[in-house]
Each structure stands twice: as structure tokens, then as C-alpha cells.
Amino acid sequence: MLSNYILYIVTILLLVFSYSKDKEKTKKASKKAWKAFENILPQFLGVIMLVGMLLAVFNAELISKIIGTQSGWFGVILSALVGAITLIPGFVAFPTAAMLLQNGAGYMQIGAFVSTLMMVGVVTAPVEIKYFGKRLTIARNILAFLFSFIVAFIIGKVVGGI
Amino acid sequence: MNLLKRYRFFIGTILLMIILLIMNQQVGLKALSVTGYSLKEMALVIPPIFILLGLLDIWVPRETMMKYMGEGSGVKGIILAVLLGSVAAGPLYGAFPIAAVFMKKGVKFTNILIFIGAWSTTKMPMFLFELSALGVSFATTRLLIDIPGIILIAYVLSTFISKDEINKIYQNAETM
Numbered sequence: 214m215l216s217n218y219i220l221y222i223v224t225i226l227l228l229v230f231s232y233s234k235d236k237e238k239t240k241k242a243s244k245k246a247w248k249a250f251e252n253i254l255p256q257f258l259g260v261i262m263l264v265g266m267l268l269a270v271f272n273a274e275l276i277s278k279i280i281g282t283q284s285g286w287f288g289v290i291l292s293a294l295v296g297a298i299t300l301i302p303g304f305v306a307f308p309t310a311a312m313l314l315q316n317g318a319g320y321m322q323i324g325a326f327v328s329t330l331m332m333v334g335v336v337t338a339p340v341e342i343k344y345f346g347k348r349l350t351i352a353r354n355i356l357a358f359l360f361s362f363i364v365a366f367i368i369g370k371v372v373g374g375i
Numbered sequence: 376m377n378l379l380k381r382y383r384f385f386i387g388t389i390l391l392m393i394i395l396l397i398m399n400q401q402v403g404l405k406a407l408s409v410t411g412y413s414l415k416e417m418a419l420v421i422p423p424i425f426i427l428l429g430l431l432d433i434w435v436p437r438e439t440m441m442k443y444m445g446e447g448s449g450v451k452g453i454i455l456a457v458l459l460g461s462v463a464a465g466p467l468y469g470a471f472p473i474a475a476v477f478m479k480k481g482v483k484f485t486n487i488l489i490f491i492g493a494w495s496t497t498k499m500p501m502f503l504f505e506l507s508a509l510g511v512s513f514a515t516t517r518l519l520i521d522i523p524g525i526i527l528i529a530y531v532l533s534t535f536i537s538k539d540e541i542n543k544i545y546q547n548a549e550t551m
Contacts, residue, residue, distance in 0.1 A: 216464040216500035217419060224423035227430055238433050246429030249472050250421070252551055255382045260468060261417060262388035265410030266395055269402045300466075307501075307508035314509070323509070324517065331496040337468045339384055344471040344551065346544055352535050353488070356528045357495070364520050371516045 256340045263336045264300050271299050273309050280313065280322045289365050292322040296329030297358055300336050321369030328361035420465040428476045440480035448483060453526060456486040460493025470494035478548035484541050485529045492525025 232239045276299075280292040301309065310323050333354050334341065341350040379386075392410075396403030444452040463470065474487050482490075497518060505514040533541075 220420070220423045220464045224426050228426060231430055231434065239430075242429035242433040243426070244429070245432050246425040249428060249475070249551060250425045253468075253472060255385050257417060257421075257468060258382075259384040259388045261413045262385065262392060262410055264413055265408075266388075266392060266406040268409045269395075269406035272405075307504050311508045320513070324513075327505070327509075328496070328517065328521075331467075331501075332492070334467055334495075337466075340468040340471055344475055344544075344548065346540070346547070348540065349532065349536055349544065352532055353491075353528070356531060357492075360524050360528060364517060364524070367520050368513060368516055372510075372512050 253340060253343065256343055260337055260340055267299055267336060268301065271295060273312065276309070276326075277313050277316050277318070280318050280326065288319065288322045289325045289362065292318075292326040293329045293358060293361050293365070296326040296361070297333040297354075298335045299330065300334060301330060306330055319369065320373030321365045324368030324372075325361050325365035328364040329358055332357035332361060416466070421469060424465055424469045425472065428473050431473075432476050432479065435480065437480050440477070440482055444477070444482040444486045446481075446483050448486070452483055452486045453489060456489035457493045457497065457522060457525070460490040460495075461497045461499050463494045463498055464500055467491075467495050472551065475548040475551040478545045484544075485533045488529035488532055489526055492521075492528055496521050496525065 228239070231242065276295055279295055280288050306327065310327055313326075314320070314323055335354070338350055338354065341353075345353070392403065392406060395406055442448065444455055448455075460470070470491050474491055477487050477490065502514060502518060505517070
């Protein structure tokens, strides 16, 4: 993906620039980078395993069964729940959402699904808790979950014309 | 022993994976292949993010960050938080280590929450993707609701959480 290339180019340029300015500081920065990474690695690995299992169980077929045939707020709630527990990379999620729309899902449901998918992270919670603590993590995810219904409602009105 | 304790969550997921494989081989194998794919994604995106945060930590003085995004940075700090989160690449879990460095540098708590919110949902590369997959009105409507939404959520959250707790979170970031 293009954004990855940009990320690498920017990082390499900054690293080279930093090294030419001050070797010692660059070494220190690399050490900090490694320490920060090593510190969170166990949580990362666990989350990635959880995501793998969830995605295998909640595949596009199952998701479209859950929200494709439902309508109204019940469907919205289900879509929001499915979005909240799964974590699908955007380049998979958006085509999936487009496909679900074609299969008869409403804009409101898809709005809820996309919104909770991105903002609510049940499986990434272990990483979030490590940095922000339990209370804040839970509060942030609940608020984002509730906010997704507002998003769903407005998208339903604006895009779906309900 | 310490290592075992640190990795207990990961070990738990390995056990789950084994159970899944025994219960349903087909789903289990698919889970393994998705995990392999995510590991590749992590190996690709995570190294530059951590190098950037290392450089940020070393080179950018605390005073600078405080001036632009600290207490009293006002609207400027909010806009910067939204922009920094939006140009991001990579999954949400990459945002938290950066947030920790922001805390070390004295960035205001609400701005950190706004940054996390922007990273989660208004990322530009993702927006372009959404635009092409779901259409202009869907993507722009969502973006226009989300920007005030993440700012609102940040302020509501900061009223939920006591000063004491925020201090604890900042102290915790120092050890990261």
C-alpha cells in the first residue's frame, strides 16, 4: 500500500538525518524504539492471535447473514456488535461493506458496522489497557460504541434517505 | 517466570488456537493463515512507527510539544491532534505507544484522546479507500460526523476520569 511506502520513506529520511546530526542521539532513539516495542510485544502477539481466530469465525458470509437480512434498529445493534468485536483491516472491510450493501444490507447497518469496526476495539483492549488502564479503556470503547449509533442514524438519513 | 507472566495472554491465545484446531480443523487453519497475514502486516508497519516514536522522544523537546499540544494549546492543539492522527498509517494498536510518548512530552490529556480517536477513524489512507468502496456521500458524511465526534468523546472522557487517575496514566507512560 502507498501509505506504507510513505511511512518507510519518511522514517528512513528522518533516521538518516538524525544520524548525520548526532550519532549518539540516534543510537539512544533506536534503543528507546526497541524498548517500547519489546515492552508491548506480548500484548501485540496475543491480539494478533485473537484477531486471526475471530476473523476465521466471523467471515463475510456469517456477517452478511447476521446483518444482510435484518433491518431496522435490531440490525443496527447486531452490526455494531459484530463491528465492535471484529478487527478487519480497512482494505478488507470496505469492500466487504460494499458487498453487504449489494446483498441488501441497509446504509444504517453498514454505517454502524464500519463505525464500530474502526472505533471500538474489543480485541485490542489488552494493548489499550496496558497504556490507559481498565477504566478509561472501557469508558472510551463504550462511548465510541454509543457514538456509532449516532453515526449510523445520520448516515441512514443522509445516504440512505430514510 | 517473569517472562511467562508477561506472555501469559499470548500463551492463552495459543491454547485457544489449539482448541479451535482440534474442534474444527478447517476454521482453525483459516485462523492460522489470518494470523500469519496479520503478523506480516505487523512486521511491515510496526518497525517504522516505533523508530519514529524513538526519534520523537529523543529529538523533540518537551517544551515544544507542550507549547503546541499541551495545556493551554487550545484550538491549535486540537487541530494538530486531529491532523497527526489522520495522517497515520497502521492499526489502532500502533497509536497507543505513540500516545505514551506524547504523555511523556506533556501533551494535554484531551489532545491525546483526540489523537487516538483520529487514528481510529479519520485516517486519510483509509478515507480514500472508503471513498472508492462505499461512495462519496457515505465516506464524507462519516468523516464530517466523526471529527466533532472524537473531540466530543475526548472531552466527555476527560470529565469521567479524575485528575488522580490521569496522573497515574501519565506516570505509567514514563515506564513504557
